[in-house]
Amino acid sequence: MKKKLFVFALLFLLTMSYGQTTRYIYETSVNPDSINLVSLKTEKTFLDVKANRSLFISENKLIKDSLFSAFKLKEKEDNTKQEKDLSKVGVKKHIEPAFFEYFITKNIPEQKVYYYDKVAGKQIYYQEDRPLKWEISDVTEKQNGYLSQKAVVNFGGRIWTAWFTKEIAISDGPYKFSGLPGLIVKLEDDKGDYKFDLVKKITVQNGFEEQISSDAKQSTRIAFNGDKAALELEFVKNKRLGGNEGGMPDFGGGGRHGGGMRGGNHQGGGGMSHKGMNGNDAPMQGTSENVFFKNTVSENPIELK
16 A cells, blocks of 8 residues: 555656756846947746756746736637737736847757747747757856856857856756756856856746647748748738737747847847848737837847857
C-alpha cells in the first residue's frame, strides 16, 4: 500500500512539475539613443523555462499580449464585429511600450533559437543561424547572489560579457544567449547600452504562453526586414482596396528595440516604424482611440549587424 502511495505521489509531482513554469526575472537597462546623452530606461524581462523549452519576453509585451487574448475571447463571446471599449475587459487606456516588442523561443537541449515578431497583424519568424562562440575564463565572482563564472562572446556587432552560474544547471539566458554550462545571471555589452541582471526566480502556475500562429510566415535572418516590409505594404494595399472594417485593435509589431540593424534589408529583426511610402503614418489594423501604444523606430538596436 505504501509503495502504491509513493508511486502515485511521484507521478503527481512529475505531472505538477511538467505543468509548472520557472520564471527568471531580469532587471533590464537599455540606452535608447546611441547618439544623444539620455538616461537609461529600465524594464523587466522574463525567461520562462518549461521542460526543455524557454520563452524570452518583456513584461510589458506579456501584459499587452495577455490582454489582447482576453479581448479576443470577449469578442468571441459577444459574437459581434463591432469595435469594443477595451475598458470593459480591464485594458488600461495607456499601455506602456515595450523595449522588446517580440519574443524568442529556444529548444534548450538542441540549442535552437527562434525569433518571432508581428507586422500588420501577421506573425513572422526566423531561426537564428549564428552559433555563439563563447570564450570561458577562469574568473569567478559573486554576481546577483550566485557564485558565477565569466564568459565573453562577439555577437551582433557587440562584445558581450556574461556571468553564468552552475548553481542553476540550465544552459540558457536572456535574449538569444545560451550555450553556457549554467544559467546567465548577468549580461552586458561593451558599450554599456544593454544590461540584464537576474533579480528573482519564481514558479508560475498556468502562466500565459505565446501562441504560434498556424499561418505564421517563415523567413530567414538575412531576409527578415525585407519580408516584414513586404507584409506591411501588402496590408496597406489590401486596406485601401477593402476599406477599414474596424474590429479588434492590433496591439503588436515593431517596438522600441528590435534585434538587428534598423531599416533596410539588414540582418536580424529590427523594429520597424509604421510609415507609408510618403513617410506618413500608414493605417494600422483596427486601431482604437482607447489604447495608446505608439510603435517607434529603434535608435539603438540590440544587434548592430
